[in-house]
Amino acid sequence: MLSRRELLATASLWSLAGSLAGSLAGSLAVARPAVAAPRSVSVGSLPFGTVSWEAAVIKARGLDAANGFSLDVVKLAGNDAARIAFMGGQVDTIVGDLLWAARLGNDGRPVRFMPYSTTEGSLMVAAGSGIASLKDLAGKRLGVAGGPLDKNWLLLKAQARDVAGIDLESVANVAFGAPPLLALKLEQGELDAGLLYWTYCARLEPKGFRRLIGADEIMRGFGATGSIALIGYLFDAGTVKAKPEAIAGFARASKAAKALLATDPSAWEIVRPLMSAEDAPTFEALKRDFLAGIPQRALDTERSDGERLYGVLARLGGERLVGAGKTLPAGLYFDGTA
Template structure:
């Protein structure tokens, strides 16, 4: 049996450099909890991140928290049950102007559209006069406010008084449109993509309207929202999360095999629906510099403040400073 002195000498001479001192435990990577809605595209991106190990490769662990709907997502985010959700630029700006420091990381430029049956006589916004119009969301939905303003400016049409407007949940409105109980429907993009293979067409998109109001290109109206405190407390994990998000989108854009883990989550009953959803998702990948995004965001904020007033944008007159997350981790 070796003496203690002999054992130490043997360890010192070992070519492997063995040490009897215990190694410090490696700290587990910080987690990022992302809220995901049923059939929402966040689950698509998260599936690619997990399948390809993009979270561990970027120094964090992704935890997906399933939430029932938009209201539940906002409550979970405000209450700290999740670190991030995909949310609206205007809501983030309102929170910031009210004193709650929020950071916005662009997620998608794809927005809603006004859909009509393929054989509909409706060809322009002026043709909506006297028609039955379904609107996803409520009276202060940004897409609705933009559509109202565009109809008034280009066709002299007051949609609130010269059309029959019904607000409701997107699935119900899409069904009513299919059943012929509505003449047109202003719907979120995923529902628009699902209607296209069924013979419906887009009359006008939110992107077209935003350009008419001064946007210089396709801008991201939705993004990952983060508390500034989260950015400061977990700077490396947050930065890693945004890198992983970009990498997942690039994988979906360039590698058809990346869709293998996504397609089961899409509720796409046929190839045409799958291809329409895939096309519009990829078209919405943000690619512009943050400075350009903010410039167009300021223009949109001014338009929304004029159209919706304080009920929509709050008391602020512009986007709060530091709203866009730049990857610095400074909060």
């Protein structure tokens, strides 16, 4: 059993890894990205990440060739490795965070953001838990995936203050850490609640856990008019300029793969071996949440809500979270056209 001190130690290592990645990425930012062959697009894929699901459908159904490019999938160890590979030009695109993309743009590294998913994390509790509202978290053991500047954590804290009138950092026993560790500790009863990323939430549901509140619900509470895509495919502006037809083809193939997954059950036969879904309920929960996150809104609506949420997070997290920029950079959102 891990004590709270051990959980916090794990979180410190997690944060240190992120800091090291940020330093390395900063040192690479001055280098021009390596541009692959004009008809190829390389995408960074994380272990068990949903990018591998979409990429598998694109390759299996020949959607890359049909759209005039060749897709190369580069396996990466984690989010830090993905950011470093993207910054160094080892891959053309990764799925990344809107705030990070905005920060790069505001710091002089123009990046294009193409919405990938609106599905976000949730606050999970056991089905039989007596926790029925945010106010009930007082005195409870709360695990938070990521670190103190995680956007979902900042929004949850603000929601608890505004709606429940409590300061979660003061009234709850908070432990930050890696999502797999926190999910395990929640299952083992060593945590009373966990703020986790969506894939972990989906895996916990068949095991008898429920969502107390989702990030999407919180964002609507701060003025969002709909479900916001806070993660998207990131492209360096130089890459888009160097091979516009291939990038446009990739965008079309991505949308076509999502459409197949939404309408053709046989497409999930391609994906299921990649999902590590140990049973049918887990598979169905992952499938449901993936499909629910397919972006549907116009880019101008996305940007409007993105600006609104950016302002909230800039106020909550300050320069440590968003950098020196006061707004989303011009030209950030990308519709995928050549």
